[in-house]
Amino acid sequence: MDKEMIVSWMEEGMVQIPSVLLNKYKQIGLDEKELVLLLHIQFFMDRGNEFPTPEQLCERMSITADECSAMLGKLVQMQLIAIEEGMSEEKIRFEKYSLKPLWIRLAEELIAEKKQQDLEHTLHDEH
Amino acid sequence: MDKEMIVSWMEEGMVQIPSVLLNKYKQIGLDEKELVLLLHIQFFMDRGNEFPTPEQLCERMSITADECSAMLGKLVQMQLIAIEEGMSEEKIRFEKYSLKPLWIRLAEELIAEKKQQDLEHTLHDEH
Amino acid sequence: MDKEMIVSWMEEGMVQIPSVLLNKYKQIGLDEKELVLLLHIQFFMDRGNEFPTPEQLCERMSITADECSAMLGKLVQMQLIAIEEGMSEEKIRFEKYSLKPLWIRLAEELIAEKKQQDLEHTLHDEH
């Protein structure tokens, strides 16, 4: 059993969050529920489901499907996630989430922070 | 600038969550705020601060230091985190968090789930 | 361009290796080429290709396809990877790699190491 446990654990795998997201979600206007919703979206996408439904997403969260829909709408409106259109090989249209806008937003935060630090260094050196 | 961005991003690093935690936090009685608090504790521990204060932990969260203290107390009481005593080389006592109880609890969930699945297979095979 | 870079970097993603594998590959009889081959197999599997060919695997390595085939054969013989049979929804048989035996082997190493440590503690306490 011992070893089977390790196999199950490994096969479940890990979810990775850029530390920047953990450290700046509040700064970009998100709360913990919204952060965790993003993690669930990432989790589904990593496993090949690129457009999980509110029902699938809320199942392991402490929110209802309606609350989940509202949160998804807000994230799209805040331009942190996007819904993109794709076309399958069989010429069937499908929709999928993209987290690109989120990464871009976090990159902007990093750039702004770096500029601020450089400015402070310059001011500090002048004195 | 391009390349410096990548360096900053890499140096910030990633936080890793076992998928089991993301998928079962609700099942073991946690909500999203508590899950994210655990992630922040892990983040501080990974960087060598083994006993972050409620003030440090709440700084990047949408909760106050008092709420954070209360949540930490609840997590200890639920036996999901533990506070351990250590002794430094200079014979100074210090306290640190341990997430061992959390991993053990999740392992128990995995075992229970596996037993359930095995049972269902057995019942299924008998018919 | 800055921000596009971060997006590309994020979308490429990370490969994760359990530290146990990095620290014990030599101990279980592997060299660096074989370790990296395992990482490439994991990389393909994570992206949905569960049975990459020697040609696909060697393309980004400093070995030929023949050397790669020989190494894969050796890893199967050492019982560190397995080839499993699956059946698709359309009733087509297919083969896929499994890294289960590797995780089990590493778990065994961890158990053996822990027993050794416990034994040493016991001996130490008796004196």
Place this chain on the structure above:
Amino acid sequence: MDKEMIVSWMEEGMVQIPSVLLNKYKQIGLDEKELVLLLHIQFFMDRGNEFPTPEQLCERMSITADECSAMLGKLVQMQLIAIEEGMSEEKIRFEKYSLKPLWIRLAEELIAEKKQQDLEHTLHDEH
């Protein structure tokens, strides 16, 4: 024992490699031994040892300390790793490795690849 295993496994942790490194090490002139040496350096740095010795690094590799020294020299010369000087709080000078040059180099590869793709798209669209 079961659950203790999971704890050991979790506490050992994971090493993360950007997929870009796994996919392009050959392209930037590295072989598998050099790639794995970089992973070992990263592993030590993540755990607070910023200047591991060749002896420490080679211990878990299939190379000797002399070979390891030679490889480190080559990586510095190739400008993929750098040795930086630091000053401790007690005003003691120390040396540490930096992997910044590696991340920059990989970022350059990503940029070059993206430009190439854009060019191909442009040429393609013109026809």
